Amino acid sequence: MATTFTRDEVYGRVEEVLIEALGVDSDEVTTDATLTTDLGAESIDFLDIVFRLEQTFGIKIAKGELFPDDILNDPDNIEGGLMTQKGLEQLKNSLPHADFTDFEKEPTVSKVPELFTVNTIVNYVERKLQAA
Amino acid sequence: MRWIWIDRFTEFVSGSHGTAIKNVTLAEEQFVGHLPGYPVMPPSLVIEGMAQTAGILVGEARGFKENVILAKIRAARFSDYAVPGDQLRYEARIDSIDERAAATTGEVFLNDRSIGSVNLMFSHVNQSSSAAGLPTHNFVFTEQFMRLFEAIQRARDPETSES
Numbered sequence: 185m186a187t188t189f190t191r192d193e194v195y196g197r198v199e200e201v202l203i204e205a206l207g208v209d210s211d212e213v214t215t216d217a218t219l220t221t222d223l224g225a226e227s228i229d230f231l232d233i234v235f236r237l238e239q240t241f242g243i244k245i246a247k248g249e250l251f252p253d254d255i256l257n258d259p260d261n262i263e264g265g266l267m268t269q270k271g272l273e274q275l276k277n278s279l280p281h282a283d284f285t286d287f288e289k290e291p292t293v294s295k296v297p298e299l300f301t302v303n304t305i306v307n308y309v310e311r312k313l314q315a316a
Numbered sequence: 317m318r319w320i321w322i323d324r325f326t327e328f329v330s331g332s333h334g335t336a337i338k339n340v341t342l343a344e345e346q347f348v349g350h351l352p353g354y355p356v357m358p359p360s361l362v363i364e365g366m367a368q369t370a371g372i373l374v375g376e377a378r379g380f381k382e383n384v385i386l387a388k389i390r391a392a393r394f395s396d397y398a399v400p401g402d403q404l405r406y407e408a409r410i411d412s413i414d415e416r417a418a419a420t421t422g423e424v425f426l427n428d429r430s431i432g433s434v435n436l437m438f439s440h441v442n443q444s445s446s447a448a449g450l451p452t453h454n455f456v457f458t459e460q461f462m463r464l465f466e467a468i469q470r471a472r473d474p475e476t477s478e479s
Contacts, residue, residue: 228387235412235419
């Protein structure tokens, strides 16, 4: 049975997950903080976060659902370091929980990690719990 | 010297949890310099013991098909240390496991007294993901390892493991 969480409760638990997974202090975890640049996440940390979210919220996160790395591995989606229109559309479709406002101005592949902010994770979990 | 930091599994429940023991002896090389005149088991080797306990548990859960690589120490805390003559016990449990990785939690006991916890993450590296120039064969659970693993099972329980 799905438990009902308010957005604040989801945020609080996501904050705990990030503190434990990344060894950061609570004041570093702000809504706009990016997981990689601001909080220092490395690739294995993304899986750690996925596992911890699954346990914390009792949800199942399929491969590529929260962090769709497959899209970036498709050569058709990238040209000269930028996401192609097709790639960008795919990315947006698979990441309805991310804010693309800044990214769309210059969709550089190297900036994809910046789509993953604390807010992105909270949005994702909230949508996932609503769908359950 | 073999890089094996557990002596025996005392419990093994496939895909779930397992317990291994390690008898600490003064003949081991780490005590030559750790510490001079004051032999204590380096905590890094206690972490390695837990990593081997949990890593074998994780490897066996998926039929030893993949290379199981220690990817992250989620937490390691100790309140005491082992000296020669002590027995360490590693109790490991699989929390999460899928085709990419596994997460385990573990408790360390010193002569039956809990002295800490070691929580780990392992990556599954198989042939299809060996783009980083890794060997295509299984370099973690090697033939030598599997022979040893089977030999230990035979020594413990000769009748059931012969069949």
